[in-house]
Amino acid sequence: MNLQDDPGAVLRNAMPETTPPPAQFDLDRIVRDGYRARRRQRAVIGGAGTAGVAAVAAVLALSIGIVPNRDDGTNGPPAADFDFDTALAGYPLDATDPVSGIDHQLKELTRAAKEAFGDLAVDSGFLDAEDLDYDLPSDEDAQEAMDELDLDYSGALSDEFGLHPDTPLLFNARSYPGNGGQVYLKSYTAHEGDEEADRPALTLDAMLPGGWTAEPGPTGDVAFPQHLISDQASWTDQAPEFATEELGDGRTLMTADHGCAYEAAVVYPNGSALRTSWDLDCEDQGREMALGDLRDAMLAMPEIDFDTTGLTPVEELIEFPDAWVIDESWPTEADADARASIDGAYDTIAAAYPDAELRDGTANQHILSGDLTRRVYVGDGDMGFTDDTGYPVTYDLTYYLPGGWLPGFDYATPELYLPPCSREDPNKVCEDATEVNGRTVVLRRITVGESVSYMVYVFDPAGWAVEYDTMIEGDIDGYGREDVIALAASLPAPVYDVTEYDRE
Numbered sequence: 001m002n003l004q005d006d007p008g009a010v011l012r013n014a015m016p017e018t019t020p021p022p023a024q025f026d027l028d029r030i031v032r033d034g035y036r037a038r039r040r041q042r043a044v045i046g047g048a049g050t051a052g053v054a055a056v057a058a059v060l061a062l063s064i065g066i067v068p069n070r071d072d073g074t075n076g077p078p079a080a081d082f083d084f085d086t087a088l089a090g091y092p093l094d095a096t097d098p099v100s101g102i103d104h105q106l107k108e109l110t111r112a113a114k115e116a117f118g119d120l121a122v123d124s125g126f127l128d129a130e131d132l133d134y135d136l137p138s139d140e141d142a143q144e145a146m147d148e149l150d151l152d153y154s155g156a157l158s159d160e161f162g163l164h165p166d167t168p169l170l171f172n173a174r175s176y177p178g179n180g181g182q183v184y185l186k187s188y189t190a191h192e193g194d195e196e197a198d199r200p201a202l203t204l205d206a207m208l209p210g211g212w213t214a215e216p217g218p219t220g221d222v223a224f225p226q227h228l229i230s231d232q233a234s235w236t237d238q239a240p241e242f243a244t245e246e247l248g249d250g251r252t253l254m255t256a257d258h259g260c261a262y263e264a265a266v267v268y269p270n271g272s273a274l275r276t277s278w279d280l281d282c283e284d285q286g287r288e289m290a291l292g293d294l295r296d297a298m299l300a301m302p303e304i305d306f307d308t309t310g311l312t313p314v315e316e317l318i319e320f321p322d323a324w325v326i327d328e329s330w331p332t333e334a335d336a337d338a339r340a341s342i343d344g345a346y347d348t349i350a351a352a353y354p355d356a357e358l359r360d361g362t363a364n365q366h367i368l369s370g371d372l373t374r375r376v377y378v379g380d381g382d383m384g385f386t387d388d389t390g391y392p393v394t395y396d397l398t399y400y401l402p403g404g405w406l407p408g409f410d411y412a413t414p415e416l417y418l419p420p421c422s423r424e425d426p427n428k429v430c431e432d433a434t435e436v437n438g439r440t441v442v443l444r445r446i447t448v449g450e451s452v453s454y455m456v457y458v459f460d461p462a463g464w465a466v467e468y469d470t471m472i473e474g475d476i477d478g479y480g481r482e483d484v485i486a487l488a489a490s491l492p493a494p495v496y497d498v499t500e501y502d503r504e
Contacts, residue, residue, distance in 0.1 A: 090183030116300040168193040179224035181415040209271035220372035323404030338363035341494035342379035355384025388474025407459035436489035456488035
């Protein structure tokens, strides 16, 4: 079973022996000679047993400490000053606000990236030379715009100076959830700026210390700690040629050659990191680049002394069932089981509503983030009657196989659960869970005028779930709220190999 490892056992080593040099740098000297003696801190994640899908352990407990300002004007200590493992630490939501004042980390990263990666991106066909013909404003001009427009630094860059978030190689601060939103990670990201692309062809991600491990594994926002880089198949159906290089100066370089794409990451002595991905030819773009050139560019980037205010050890997290790694072959392999499952559900629907029709059933993967997914079977059809508007009443079915979700719902951490429940959005308010025939049922209802949509989630003790969605306007005898809940709760189990999905 190719599942995300549970982050149960973490070992620490390589304690600091020397103080890293300041982040100011001479790019030409770095390319020529490399960095001098530095050290690094690594976290190694050991494979640990995972729990069943019904297990809900403890609640998140993050105690936030305020760190006094440093002499350089930033608030948090560098990672070397922490007395805890930053891989098992994270930021609370209220520590993810934009930087106040001039964002010096954004400036330094953007200028360094243009120098280190600019020619490479142009020569290999990712950018045109004129794409990089821009300069950041002076601090005085930026501060004046921020004060006049009441914006943060990035907002001023966009509104006053035309440097929008999609400007090529312009970094932007980002925060994103780990372990389903129980804790947050922080980074600065940049890309090639193609607004029409479904997936950026070029990405740069400067990771602040906290919540990630240099141990390679499936990437994504679900696990905690998150893996910085993957050594598993993602761009193609083959695992990449993966290499790790200890540079002798405290940095570690990792590269993943996927054939049609490159990924790379550098881990710095202060616990920060830089990772990147370049899609060369995975969709027949015809770009070419030598991996050695990417390596040189990565090593030319400086170590950034980030502001780590709010980074705090994570004491306990709700135990989250492992999600599945993307497997391009799985939907085809599971197609027969998916069709049998949707056919079985249709038989139950047709027994209660004889005029109902089924269109089709198929297997699919719901991307969570990065390389991680939920495995589902989906289908849809008509109920065989119309509502008060004369429109046919339809239904949608989704079977969720075990992995990547918890049963029930929770407003505090909705990312861990299937129903997207939120108290702030009236269309995402969920009713309290009830039990029907030994199964847990959660109802989400959306009402717009006379139209009502029912989204019924049914969780079976065996570890699978099914979602039944339908929308009607007006009253339909025999197809009201209680009828829809009873129908969803009566749907049969999906067809799948239980031993493959055993979560113990």
